[in-house]
Amino acid sequence: MLINTGIIEFKKMDNEYGRLTPVEALKDIPFEIKRVYYITNVPYNVTRGFHSHRNLEQVLVCLNGSVKIRVKTPFEEDIVELRDPAKGLYIGNMIWREMFEFSEHSVLLVLASEYYNEDDYLRTYDEYHKEAVEYFKVSQK
Ligand code: TYD
16 A cells, blocks of 8 residues: 555444444544545546645545545555445545546545645645655655
């Protein structure tokens, strides 16, 4: 996996009535959840994201359908396909992300560690690259 990312497997409570997947803050995901949002109605040929966050941590869960997530640093990248509602993609600080190939009726749930804060975004790849090169140089020492 790419640095500052990971796959989290949630508990699956299966019985003849179906599946229930519990997700608890600080137990199943490594932060306190301050915000939840979900992305729906994305045409298949649209790519979203194209940004990074300085401090925000997130866990992405595809509740229905499938979606691909490109996660990258200035040095490496990975593509993760989410299609299992019992798996989450953790994305930590300073990871550039792009979400694409949303299937029809897909629902992407995002659990976030902070309230919405536009100042935390790195919105252009240039700006991201400059800060991320420094960030990963220091954190890999
Ligand atoms: P944005 O982060 O650009 O979405 P994506 O990266 O998936 O393309 O957010 C889209 C719009 O929604 C933008 O105007 C900011 C707004 N927004 C909120 O108001 N609150 C939120 O929690 C988020 C994530 C976005």
